[in-house]
Amino acid sequence: MTKTAAIIGGGVIGGGWAARFLLNGWDVRVFDPDPEAARKIDAVLANARHALPMLYDVALPAEGHLTFHTTLSETVMGADWIQESVPERLDLKHKVFQALQEHCDAGAIIGSSTSGFKPSELQDGAARPEQIVVTHPFNPVYLLPLIELVTTEKNPPALITRAKDILTSLGHFPLHVRREIDAHIADRFLEAVWREALWLVKDGIATTEEIDNAIRYGFGLRWGQMGLFETYRIAGGEAGMKHFIDQFGPCLSWPWTKLMDVPELTDELAQMIADQSDAQSGHLSIRELERKRDNNLVAMLRALRQQGNAAGRLINQHQQTIKTTLTDGPPITSARRVIPADWTDYNGHMNEGRFGQLFSDAADAVMTLVGADTAYIAGGLSYFTVENTISFLAEAHAGEHIRVETRVTQGEGKKLRCFHEMKRESDGALLATSDQFMLHVDLKSRKSCDPRADVLARVVALAKKHKEA
Structure with missing residues (x-):
């Protein structure tokens, strides 16, 4: 029987969620008051239809049925999964949860795409807090597998298991964050790198393109298939992780980075970054950059598939479930x-x-x-x-x-x-x-x-x- 996903908020992230569900055979209903929502989601879907099927050696399930709705009640009634991707304002999210819980099934899972709020903050004041979890994705949602699934003690184990199973059936990797924390796990790393990058630009050490080159031609590729600790374990040689820590641990006390300080994001620094970014990539439209990104990711992920490692292993496992x-x-x-x-x-x-x-x-x-x-x-x-x-x-x-x-x-x-x-x-x-x-x-x-x-x-x-x- 076809399952139904309700997407609340049809921006970049909501559109990515819609594509991931739709291309895996789910019916998808979208609610977004933006009159341009349908056009924007169609643009995301065009890229998703181009990219996601190329990860697999078999045809994906027949697409589900996509519909757009003008009321929350119509959107969420009878839905199996509800994904909230509205702007990052806690008061707005509370209003949305209150409205949709008046009409959705008590057994539906309500996931929030929030990158900053903890699930306890989202559950506060909700009629059925046990329904609400954080399911924080990464863009593009239709290609990148990681979903940070953040829960509280109010979420029943059976609901958590069901959420993991559904996300896995979509080809995602649900990383269960068992203890909630601001910004979850991944964005805390991203924030640290972002802060240091701002200082390097502000101090004239590197341009935006030079920083991107340092990442994409170096450690970004290592991180993409091994992560942080496994990469550093190899750096320790035959003696392993302990040797690495003994050898490089003292550098943590050296004044290398400025992570405990943040540059003031003045108009001048913001304009400098914008100008450098324009010089770096301004000759390409956003859609062209997205297509370039997607093709690169497909090639990398397919290479990982051939080796049966990291995200490639997940795709191989998911392909086995496609009948x-x-x-x-x-x-x-x-x-x-x-x-x-x-x-x-x-x-x-x-x-x-x-x-x-x-x-x-x-x-x-x-x-x-x-x-x-x-x-x-x-x-x-x-x-x-x-x-x-x-x-x-x-x-x-x-x-x-x-x-x-x-x-x-x-x-x-x-x-x-x-x-x-x-x-x-x-x-x-x-x-x-x-x-x-x-x-x-x-x-x-x-x-x-x-x-x-x-x-x-x-x-x-x-x-x-x-x-x-």
């Missing part, structure tokens, strides 16, 4: 996906090697269909490609939705032959074909052998059905 249905056909729809940005080359279209990878994925789907799945392979049997003839007929570009249709053209004894056609979803254009011949192999001897009887029977039946069609 795909294979039928005998003919043809078999053996692959459906969006072409990721990192599959394109210097010519701007999909690299020929990626066609081979896609057809290989299609062959894996056929193997699964006949019973030669991961368990079968773990048992020591599989099919190996012996010959593959690929014809490239048209260009394929990043962001395009494609499918592969497969017919089994030979299935007898050790032999399995498939003919794949890669097509663009939008117009059905034929982009490439593959004539792939495989032999069944014993993985221990690395020699060809007969398939297991049930697998062979399935292969023979498919070949017969496809030939007669």
